[in-house]
Amino acid sequence: MIEKLKVCMIGATAVGKTSLVARFVSSVFSERYATTIGVRIHTRRVALGERQVDLIIWDLSGEDEFQSVQPSYLRGASGYLVVIDGTRRETMDAAIALQERVRKTIADAPFVAALNKTDLATAWDLADEELAALHGRGWSLLPTSAKTGEGVEEAFDRLTTRMLARQADSWT
Amino acid sequence: MGPERVRLEQLEERPVASPDTIGDILPEAFARASTTRQRVLALAVEPVMATAVRTVVRKDADFLGELLAPTIGAAVRKAVSEAIKAILQRFNEALERSLSVRSIRWRIEARRTGRPFAEVVLLHTLVYRVEQVFLIHPTTGLVLVHVADESCAVRDPDQVASMLEAIDAFVREAFRPQPPGVHLHHVEVGDLTVWVDRDASLAMAAVVRGVPPRALGEWLYEARQRVRLAYQPELERFRSDVSPFAPARSLLEPILRSARRPAPRRAHLWLMLLVAAIASLVGALVDRAIGQARLLDTYVDLLQAEPGIIVTSATRDGGHVRLEGLADPLASHPSDVLERRGLTAPELTFEPFSSLDPRIVERRAQQRLHPPAGVMLTLGDATLRAAGVAPRAWITQARSLALAVPGIERFDDQALRAEEADVEVREDVEEEARVAALRAAARALETTTLYFMRGSAELTPDAALDHARARWHALVTAADAAGLPICVAIVGHTDPTGSRRANQALSKARAAHVARALAMDDARVQIVGAGALHDARPLHRARRVTFWVDVGAGCPSPDGRRDD
Numbered sequence: 109m110i111e112k113l114k115v116c117m118i119g120a121t122a123v124g125k126t127s128l129v130a131r132f133v134s135s136v137f138s139e140r141y142a143t144t145i146g147v148r149i150h151t152r153r154v155a156l157g158e159r160q161v162d163l164i165i166w167d168l169s170g171e172d173e174f175q176s177v178q179p180s181y182l183r184g185a186s187g188y189l190v191v192i193d194g195t196r197r198e199t200m201d202a203a204i205a206l207q208e209r210v211r212k213t214i215a216d217a218p219f220v221a222a223l224n225k226t227d228l229a230t231a232w233d234l235a236d237e238e239l240a241a242l243h244g245r246g247w248s249l250l251p252t253s254a255k256t257g258e259g260v261e262e263a264f265d266r267l268t269t270r271m272l273a274r275q276a277d278s279w280t
Numbered sequence: 281m282g283p284e285r286v287r288l289e290q291l292e293e294r295p296v297a298s299p300d301t302i303g304d305i306l307p308e309a310f311a312r313a314s315t316t317r318q319r320v321l322a323l324a325v326e327p328v329m330a331t332a333v334r335t336v337v338r339k340d341a342d343f344l345g346e347l348l349a350p351t352i353g354a355a356v357r358k359a360v361s362e363a364i365k366a367i368l369q370r371f372n373e374a375l376e377r378s379l380s381v382r383s384i385r386w387r388i389e390a391r392r393t394g395r396p397f398a399e400v401v402l403l404h405t406l407v408y409r410v411e412q413v414f415l416i417h418p419t420t421g422l423v424l425v426h427v428a429d430e431s432c433a434v435r436d437p438d439q440v441a442s443m444l445e446a447i448d449a450f451v452r453e454a455f456r457p458q459p460p461g462v463h464l465h466h467v468e469v470g471d472l473t474v475w476v477d478r479d480a481s482l483a484m485a486a487v488v489r490g491v492p493p494r495a496l497g498e499w500l501y502e503a504r505q506r507v508r509l510a511y512q513p514e515l516e517r518f519r520s521d522v523s524p525f526a527p528a529r530s531l532l533e534p535i536l537r538s539a540r541r542p543a544p545r546r547a548h549l550w551l552m553l554l555v556a557a558i559a560s561l562v563g564a565l566v567d568r569a570i571g572q573a574r575l576l577d578t579y580v581d582l583l584q585a586e587p588g589i590i591v592t593s594a595t596r597d598g599g600h601v602r603l604e605g606l607a608d609p610l611a612s613h614p615s616d617v618l619e620r621r622g623l624t625a626p627e628l629t630f631e632p633f634s635s636l637d638p639r640i641v642e643r644r645a646q647q648r649l650h651p652p653a654g655v656m657l658t659l660g661d662a663t664l665r666a667a668g669v670a671p672r673a674w675i676t677q678a679r680s681l682a683l684a685v686p687g688i689e690r691f692d693d694q695a696l697r698a699e700e701a702d703v704e705v706r707e708d709v710e711e712e713a714r715v716a717a718l719r720a721a722a723r724a725l726e727t728t729t730l731y732f733m734r735g736s737a738e739l740t741p742d743a744a745l746d747h748a749r750a751r752w753h754a755l756v757t758a759a760d761a762a763g764l765p766i767c768v769a770i771v772g773h774t775d776p777t778g779s780r781r782a783n784q785a786l787s788k789a790r791a792a793h794v795a796r797a798l799a800m801d802d803a804r805v806q807i808v809g810a811g812a813l814h815d816a817r818p819l820h821r822a823r824r825v826t827f828w829v830d831v832g833a834g835c836p837s838p839d840g841r842r843d844d
Binding site for chain 2: 112113147183185
């Protein structure tokens with residue numbers, strides 16, 4: 109069995125989405141495409157037990173005051189990774205707003221939130237209470253570091269597991 | 281009747297054979313028979329199976345094709361691929377041997393770009409080649425099936441298909457509003473076109489190198505419809521598993537077609553051959569014309585060199601040569617002059633005239649005066665000199681007759697003695713013998729020929745130089761004994777190859793070389809370069825030096841005066 113899943117990566121500008129995904133994937137396209145049409149495509153094969161899953165990862169340009177995520181890019185995604193820069197609190201607010209909008213397009217798709225840049229512990233800007241609040245909203249949080257690779261594989265594995273579980277649920 | 285009755289009752293109690301009862305036991309019966317009586321069962325079922333297969337083929341051949349496609353398709357693809365590789369190899373070899381301008385240009389391009397030569401040729405002769413076909417789930421952008429031509433480089437199909445979907449979304453977003461169902465139809469990049477055919481449930485994209493054929497849209501549409509009909513349930517259920525679509529390869533692969541330009545017609549080759557033939561014909565005609573022009577020059581040169589002959593006109597009309605002029609009756613006949621040199625005489629029209637050439641005048645004097653055997657007549661500076669012994673009556677007659685000969689202004693008989701005494705007669709006889717010996721020595725040298733190496737003034741190794749030297753010395757001795765002047769013309773020749781100017785120079789160089797080699801006295805020698813000798817057979821016989829001896833007269837001085 110060959111399985112394929114479309115995954116989107118979203119988050120505010122400069123939260124480290126591309127750096128994060130770069131540790132995980134292979135890409136045939138150059139960096140320029142991201143700024144041209146707002147998305148880069150990557151692929152990665154993940155093994156979960158005996159199942160082999162090809163992740164087709166759409167790395168969407170970060171949202172800021174100049175550009176917003178195109179909803180059409182989200183269409184058909186089986187899940188998504190929300191990336192937050194742990195050293196910039198405002199990126200958490202942006203992530204919450206983004207997730208709200210994404211949910212309108214792909215309502216039931218599972219997601220994992222990556223608290224990125226854990227290697228910059230001294231500059232950490234997120235309070236435990238705020239993270240607890242996100243937990244309370246049902247968010248699955250995972251500390252990651254694109255620099256050290258911490259949590260990256262785990263984030264994608266967790267997301268893949270959730271997506272497959274979601275599919276299994278939809279059949280029952 | 282007891283036992284018979286019991287059997288009848290038993291038969292009545294057995295269950296009646298109906299489709300239901302047989303259906304219940306048929307699978308079990310087959311299973312049991314296949315283990316115990318497999319061969320018999322196979323023989324029994326074979327006609328039924330054959331009939332069933334025939335019926336299926338007649339009713340729905342496509343169904344059988346779909347069953348066999350996964351295995352046969354792969355085998356055929358491999359066989360075709362191998363065949364194409366072999367053809368390309370032969371094609372490559374054939375082209376590598378060819379040296380057309382175009383193939384050289386392509387070879388340079390192959391070296392410059394690092395591509396195999398055959399690939400460069402293929403790209404230049406390609407009209408189109410469908411290199412890849414994607415079957416895409418449009419909602420997710422995931423690739424369900426991807427097929428590609430083996431000769432083209434393929435990058436991650438999932439990423440390519442997703443990027444196509446992203447571009448489609450980007451374009452529709454950037455240029456909205458767009459009516460529903462309007463999507464990116466094709467993308468062109470250089471000589472590549474990506475052609476997309478889609479509906480809400482399925483998209484097909486073909487990557488085409490070259491000019492896409494008109495029918496491409498139909499091929500994609502037809503294949504998409506077939507896939508949709510065959511895989512409608514799988515498409516509706518699709519979430520992530522693409523395995524069920526693998527057999528759809530057989531529906532996509534026929535789209536991987538290509539077309540190449542027909543081989544260039546050979547017309548240009550025939551044209552080149554025709555041009556080459558015309559060029560060689562023109563070359564031959566020009567060569568012939570040059571040869572004829574040279575021949576005409578040779579005729580004129582030879583006749584002009586002959587005393588008593590003047591050429592007034594030399595014309596050539598195609599291959600016909602005509603020479604006109606004047607010829608003294610005492611001169612050699614023009615046709616004899618040419619034939620002596622091995623040439624066939626052309627049309628000759630020569631009128632008689634009285635030449636004042638000293639050699640003709642001398643001959644005329646000989647003819648008019650009839651000198652006795654002991655007398656030698658020579659002419660120089662319009663003076664006829666008589667030497668030897670003659671009857672007194674003849675001397676008297678000669679004094680008057682000589683001056684009547686055109687070209688003779690004076691008669692010198694100081695060296696002439698009248699026949700008087702026996703001693704004098706004897707002396708005269710001896711002198712007559714010395715003159716005869718001188719003439720014989722002159723003839724001997726004139727029959728000597730020396731041959732040369734090709735294109736040089738170097739004698740052949742077997743040249744009779746010693747022979748010539750001995751005859752030259754004999755001639756000098758005889759001339760000294762007779763007390764008469766001589767002039768030996770050393771005449772050089774060449775073969776007809778090469779330019780006229782070069783042949784002229786070479787012929788003179790050959791004559792000069794012989795003069796040096798024989799250490800001949802300059803005062804008695806005249807170097808003559810006669811140029812090319814035509815019609816000598818074999819050719820090397822033309823590369824020669826001959827001798828012409830003039831007895832009784834010295835060689836002309838550089839200003840044309842003869843030294844006596």
